[in-house]
Amino acid sequence: xxxxxxxxxxxxxxxxxxxxxxxxxxxxxxxxxxxxxxxxxxxxxxxxxxxxxxxxxxxxxxxxxxxxxxxxxxxxxxxxxxxxxxxxxxxxxxx
Numbered sequence: 759x760x761x762x763x764x765x766x767x768x769x770x771x772x773x774x775x776x777x778x779x780x781x782x783x784x785x786x787x788x789x790x791x792x793x794x795x796x797x798x799x800x801x802x803x804x805x806x807x808x809x810x811x812x813x814x815x816x817x818x819x820x821x822x823x824x825x826x827x828x829x830x831x832x833x834x835x836x837x838x839x840x841x842x843x844x845x846x847x848x849x850x851x852x853x
Contacts, residue, residue, distance in 0.1 A: 759784075761791050765798050767810055775814055786821055794820045797827045804831065805840045812847045819850075 759772050776784060787794050797820045801809040813820055819827070830853050831839060842849055 759788065761795060762798075762813075764795075765802065765810070767813075771810065771814060775817070779817065783818060787817065790821055793824060796824045797822065800824070800828060800831075804836065806843050808844055808847045812843070812850055815847065816850055 759776060762772050762775075763769075798809060798813060801812065806812065822830075834853070
C-alpha cells in the first residue's frame with residue numbers, strides 16, 4: 759500500500775486502513791492499484807481536498823471502473839460538488 763503515500767496518505771492512515779479492512783478488499787486494492795490510483799487522482803485533480811477521508815471510508819468505491827467512477831461525479835456542477843464534498847464527504851453515499 760506504499761503507493762498511497764504518493765497521494766499524501768501518512769503511515770498511520772495506511773496502517774489503520776490495513777488493520778481495519780477485510781483482507782480480500784486489501785488484496786483487490788493491491789492488485790488494482792493502477793485503477794485505484796487513477797480514481798484517487800481524479801478526485802484530487804477535481805479539487806476535492808478530503809479525498810483521503812473519502813478513500814478511507816469508501817475504499818471499495820475506488821475499485822470501480824474509472825469511466826463509471828468519473829460518471830458519478832460528472833452529473834453535478836463541479837464547483838458545487840467540490841464545495842459539498844469538502845464540507846461533508848459523507849454525502850458521497852447519495853451521489
